[in-house]
Amino acid sequence: MSKLPNIIFIFAILFCGAVYVHAQSIDTLSTVQFSVSPEAPVPFERVTIEAQAVGGLLGDATITWRQDGKEVLSGVGARSFSFTTGAVGKQTLIQASVYSVSKGTFTKDFVFIPATVNLLWEADTSAPPLYRSKTLYSPGSLIKVVALPQIIRNGTFVSSNSLSFEWRVGNEPRVASSGLGRSTLVYSGNQLNQNENISVAVFLAVSNVAQSN
Template sequence: MNTTHKTGNKTHSVVFTILLHILVVIFFLAGLRVYGQVNEPKIEFVLNPTYPHAYEFTSVTIRSFSFDTQSALFSWSINGKPASTGRGVKSASFTTGPLGSKTAVSVIIVPFEGMKIKKTIDVYASDLDILWTASSYTPPFYRGKSLPTRGSTVTFVASPFFESAQTGKETDFLFEWNVDGKEMRQQSGYGARVFSLNIGRNSNTEYRIQARVTNPATNATQTKSFSLPIYDPALLFYELHPLQGPLTGRAISDRRAIAPDSEIQVLAVPYYASQPPAALDFGWKVENTDIARGEKGERADVLTYHAEQGSRGQQIVSLSILNPFNILERIQESFRIYVE
């Protein structure tokens, strides 16, 4: 009886000891795994430039405070091909491909004390175009672009170009607009590729515009910034031919000669005014005499000058244009008419 009891106790003790060792090993291995996860080195890729364009020389650098990068062994590869290897070689360089192409950059790191680490980053050659148009006035025959002036509105349109196998639509992209360092949150957001800026009446001489677009599907990002100068309106005079219309080949800059007993019509064009001519007040003068225009169906932007028979000499024709919606907007110019 006693022998059997002792044998049973011994068997139970052995089984208990084995189970205890198994549990210790399991917890030890689990602890190592958790320890390894918690202490996994933090590594950051730093691109220069941050958002490379097509066919642009680009460098990528490893940044980490988890191990000594100077003593670690680095082995770089670009698109699967070996690039550079050595201790402390924490940077690699390459030239991006065509717009939308991907460059796969991989690195294997062996710290002086630690486990081997492998990291990969995909670099896309992207771009961002920004087109803008101003609401300021230009005549129908003008082939140039309207310029931003005080009181006008400038509309910007951002067109991003990301990877060729682009996932997502522009409505899914995040557009962030910035003016003079200030975030335009009300006009930023997903799909907000159009942005409008009202130029104040007492605005600066220029604005600093920045757009940042991100494709959330791939985290590809592109940014562009530029200066937008603010211009003053320009007043030009053209001879208005009865058959050919405005002679736009050459503006009347300083003087215009006409013969006695003849007549000339002059068209005034307020380039880049914040309002069209029909909304502006035209104040014509010949010497110091006001010339009423715009009555009885007459065009306010056209002056008819008649030289009397036998007359000689010169007279100064001046024009002052006021904007009734912006009293600070005044455009003035003059020229001389020679009767000879």
Template sequence: MALQKNSVRMLCAGALVCLFFASSVGAQTQEVPPSTPSPESELEALLKSYQDRIPTQNAIITASISGSISLTQDPETPSAHQAVTFTVSSVLTDLDRATITWYQNGVLKEQGKGKKVFSTQTGAFGSVSTVSVVVLTTEGVLVTKRSSLKPLDVELVWEADTYTPPFYKGKALPSPGSDLRVFARPIGASGADSSFVYRWKVDGKSVPSASGYGKSTATLPGLFLGGKTATVEVSIASLDETVRATKSITIRGVTPRILLYEDRPLEGIRYGRALGTTAVAPGNEMTVRVEPFFLSKDARTNGSVLYRWTLDGGTVPTVESSGSGLVFGEYGTHRLTLFNDGSAQKMVSLGLSVRSTASLFSSVNKLLTVSLGGKPFSDNGSF
């Protein structure tokens, strides 16, 4: 009986221990709600975060001096084998007292106090050279600047949209009212012509419509009114602007020039020999053709150019027969045919005036004295 009581007591004691242990564990694992920070602590944390972002005095001085030092080169767009001068400058620190070291392609070239200028020479087209300058200021700030030398040139070729007759070996020249096309070709560039940005100018004024990426050809209308000259300039640059070049060309406009040629039925137009101030017809008939050199192609075909013929100072009649033994054909055009219906030789003074209805240029005049033979006798002895 006593043994049973002791067993009961031990079981109760164990149960109490287990209950106490379980309650202790539950108390430890119970989630504690977070405490809400006070406004004062939040303000202190915010001020501390801003204080951490404020640069020190030394950092401000270093950044200011470093930003004030610049490296320039002259010329900005050098060609191949051309002298280039580099200059380092600053508005905040005295570079005359600074230690300046110059490197080219990693090789030390010059070093010393106040060496603000360095001269070198570019290589061949397509070559790349890097110039670096290291500046140690009296404030103890170390600054490095770099520049790349990539010699590039631009070839400008132009063509005028003007008329020249067949077999003419010269260049078509621009005239009032004509379009001018200018082609830019980079020399010494590794990329294609279309991989550059082109900026076109005429007489110093930008031409936005002709400028842009890949626009290596510019069509420029109406530059030569009054026969003036025009200066066309193009600046090209790679997309990252590490390669740049500028080129300009001055082009002079001309007034259209007219020449007269004989047009024979069997031989055609005798382009090999222009008529001068006098001409002798091979018989009693002669066809004269006008060739307007350097006339705008549009003006030549759209009817804005008029041909006015005169005979001995008077206007050529609009009818075929003049009543004086001469017959004209194709009045008002670039061809005119003369016939001598008489038996005697005739000398006539033929004049021509070419003008533009759009007032693109002043009238261009030509005078020709023609000797026409008499009409040959027929088999029955009549004229």
């Protein structure tokens, strides 16, 4: 029996960070960095943010962490903070404020809006007349994959027509099948492969619409 294609479920994350620096700070941003793990968290996933700096900048620094405006952790050496993301489209605001006697004060804001993308596939293969289940993939057959994104912005689901899709088969990008609104991939499998690894990255497209009367 032929194996089913190894269809990968890809999770999309909308993430952006804004940085605000107070006037007392001198060259602070070049010495303090923040790492986020995982970088693309899925809904209800544990996320850790860690402040990092070269030298002794953070040695005597007081770091205060706020989640959605509420202070949840503060102290000297409080370099790491963990939280759990919410449901699809649920925004979480994280703010890190660092105060150093020698370097002043600065803050950095993180905005997390988790989203998911599920992939559905079907193979263009034949089955016996009374076979009622899904037809199986066989090497070299035609595969159709449809991405079903669940991305919420401003309280409403974003249409696939407003999203950009970047498809890959294995490590090979499928440029001709990618682009704005290209939520479907049709691909002829390799006759030498029992499995096919298909993935997609989804981006929120920003477009300007001009109207002339």
